Amino acid sequence: MKAYRASILWFAPPAEGPARALFEEDGLLVVGPNGAGTQLVQAVGSWAALSPSYPGIAVEHWPGRILAPGFVDLHVHYPQVDVIGSPADGLLPWLERYTFPEENRFSAPEYADDVATFFIAELLRNGVTTALAFATSHLASVDALFTQAQAHHVRLITGLCLMDRHAPASLLNQAQGGVDATTQSLIDTEALIQRWNGVDRLGYAITPRFAPSCTEAQLRGAGELAARYPDVWIQSHVAENQDEIAWARALFPQSRSYLATYDDFGLMRKRAIYAHCIHFDDSDRALMRDTGTAAAVCPTSNLFLGSGFFDYAGADRIGFRYGLASDVGGGTSFSPFHTMLAAYYAGREGQTKQGLSLSPQHLWWQHTVGAAAALGLDAVVGNLLPGCEADFVELNPQATPLLARRTARATNLDELLFALIVLGDDRVVERTVVSTIGPQPGVETP
């Protein structure tokens, strides 16, 4: 067992109401292995109250630093690292002009390995320890990302991108050995589930890119796999952009709405995460709630591509789950601080009419506990309650001269968190610690 002494930020159990942050100025976080070698939080609280219970324990003391849960990125595209900041009129021209050509390069396994290595390092540098990520339609892109995540003990969920129409031919799922492309994509998906799902900290997500890129047969097959493997995740996009919505409605006119198309193919259930969810009506919101489906809110992407604003008031009124996501490369930053700030701007813009705005505790919750709950992993990651995996960040509230001035003036937790959200970025994250499973590479075990 080992302990860390510093200021500590964590969250009350969800049963005690949403988004209530807890903070100990002089705190102690005790971590230790479970039987399988995973480091779990054993205790969290004040140094004065807890330290007598752990005599002789090794303590790392980080005065002036804040320990907080590792961030959870609920939707990010690893093949879009080099697409960030590509301007376009909107989603569909952006996909065609920049994103599809870049994703095409991932047919080369060395290229995929190279970007996957950068991507995992960049997540950790920014304090992200769990991510639900898109790969490309190339098998090697999925293996490359899982391999890198496994090596660095990141909790990562990804899957083969299903797209059997409406993209450049070389980016579509490919036929193989007399098997048509659609069938092959589903065979590959099942083989990847069996190879990776539940291995160490890895999970598989059935990944239809979005309804317009999939034939009915592909969506139906994906839904059948989702029923056969209820513990795997599902990820896709929905209701992001008006042109996209019109296209999806034209392709699947029999469904009540764009969102309902996914339900009609068995793709809405717990552990299903849909990115954007902007242009919803209340029937869509009720469908999210009733199926246990969650939304990945992508504010930097929605602002950059001009897609619109997630309706927080609508989501809370009907009551479905959501969490924050970078959506790199439509999104503009890996930094959870930038994403939380953009969510604040978007929340203000979208909700001034209802007189609502987002508190800093709620913004932080959306990128930790809220996102973990959306994945069905709230007892596992995104918090520092006893029993959670010990994924955490060490934050320096004095990382820049301006932050040092501003955080020194904070008189309560909300002011401190807001200063970090508004002025913070990767410079604030001094260290990212991930819970390990099994022996660390290169480290001797006793």
Ligand code: GUN
């Ligand atoms: N819809 C379908 N594919 C994509 C993508 O790569 N990014 C975003 N933002 N929306 C999508």
Ligand code: ZN
């Ligand atoms: Zn996306």
